[in-house]
Amino acid sequence: MGQHPRYRRVTLAVLLLGLGVGWLSVHRFWMRTLLHLTGDAEWIWVTDSLNRVFPVAGLFVAPLELDEPPTHAVLKVCGDREYVVYLNGSAAACGWSRPGFRLDLYDVTHLLRQGSNVVAVEVRSPTPAGGVLLALDVGGRGENVLVSGPAFRLRRVFSLEGERPDDRPPPVRWGRPPRFPWAYPVAISRPRTLDQTVVEEPVRVEGAAARPLPGGGVVFPLPTRTFGYLWLEFEGDGACYLAVVDGADPEDLAALRQSAQPVVRLSGQTHWLDPEPRWVTHVFTFGRRLPRAVEVHPVVEEFRSAAPGVVLGKHGPVPRTRWTTRTPPE
Known part of the structure; x- marks a missing residue:
């Protein structure tokens, strides 16, 4: 025989109450833990x-x-x-x-x-x-x-x-x-910290070594494939878009241009850091204000897995959510 409807309602109510109490306990635990870490931080x-x-x-x-x-x-x-x-x-x-x-x-x-x-x-x-x-x-x-x-x-x-x-x-x-x-x-x-993670000299490419691209923009080719933090060096304000490539020059430049991410910086900011270290062979830039130089600050192999900006998942580094809300570069 099936359960009486009244018993089913009581059972459901007890289950929901238990779930609610459990959630509240977890909530309070994490609130105590985080408050211990961050106090009155807003x-x-x-x-x-x-x-x-x-x-x-x-x-x-x-x-x-x-x-x-x-x-x-x-x-x-x-x-x-x-x-x-x-x-x-x-x-x-x-x-x-x-x-x-x-x-x-x-x-x-x-x-x-x-x-x-x-x-x-x-x-x-x-x-x-x-x-x-x-x-x-x-x-x-x-x-x-x-x-x-x-x-x-x-x-x-x-x-x-x-x-x-x-x-x-x-x-x-x-x-x-x-x-x-x-x-x-x-x-x-x-x-x-960042300064402790980067212990080797940066790989620098000046603007004079950058190669102009059809339709606008330039590419900075690195002399050697490097894993590290990308810094862009600017002179003046203006819009810039960035695409970092690991490997040979992409065949579809239009698609690369369309996928380029905005370099969001403040007025007067001459040095801009990409917070995610990665493998780099080419740095493509588009827009009205192009970098005058790029640097990749290498991270030695034994530091890479725990370097600032690296997020490890079950199967390796977690890929970032791409910045899709943007105005296409000039």
């Missing part, structure tokens, strides 16, 4: 103008005074879609989101000093939607002594110096985790 962003689609970039800057050299310091950061963190002018960390959101943890003790320090995080997105979450532990001062929120100021012109008169409070403070769509980013320990 998701902040550069704009709340979401009525049209356009790429955005910003630089959040905060001062940090230390009475003595830190015994240890841990940087914790998640950026949607891309971030680059600079400590006292040095590129210390980089990463990206989608698919997935990760809270990257770095030991940055060697990059902080007694006295005045400047913490800056560059953020980028192909659309106006995004966010960055950051917290910093400093030995001798405590956990989360500097967190994303009111302590940071937004800068529209790229400069890694201290306070400037045109700095402004964050236009958007989404609030503390959990917030949609980031929920609770997965914490990942990064054993080395």
Whole structure:
């Protein structure tokens, strides 16, 4: 005989209650865990103008005074879609989101000093939607002594110096985790900062060695296939689109041009970092403002699997979600 409808309803209610209690327990566990990691850190962003689609970039800057050299310091950061963190002018960390959101943890003790320090995080997105979450532990001062929120100021012109008169409070403070769509980013320990990961001289190609392309743009051929971080060097502002190739020149240049990704940078920014290290043989650039040089900073094999910007999955590195919302390059 089948169950009485009343019993089925009671069974379903008990099951749903159990699932709800289980979800709440997991939610509270992760909230305690993440709050321990990031404290009062808030998701902040550069704009709340979401009525049209356009790429955005910003630089959040905060001062940090230390009475003595830190015994240890841990940087914790998640950026949607891309971030680059600079400590006292040095590129210390980089990463990206989608698919997935990760809270990257770095030991940055060697990059902080007694006295005045400047913490800056560059953020980028192909659309106006995004966010960055950051917290910093400093030995001798405590956990989360500097967190994303009111302590940071937004800068529209790229400069890694201290306070400037045109700095402004964050236009958007989404609030503390959990917030949609980031929920609770997965914490990942990064054993080395950017400066510790790159230990060899960069492979540099000057603009004079670049080859013009039919229909506009240039390609920078590297003298040897290299795995590392791509830096673009500019002189002046203007739109640029990028396609990185590992292998021979592609036969379908039109398709490559169409798939090129926007180089989203701030006014006055002369050096731009791709936060995902990769194999490179050719760097194709299109647009009104082309780089005057490119550099690939090599990553030695033993550092690659845990390098900043590398996300490992079950079957190797996880591919990024391509930036599809864009204006085709000139």
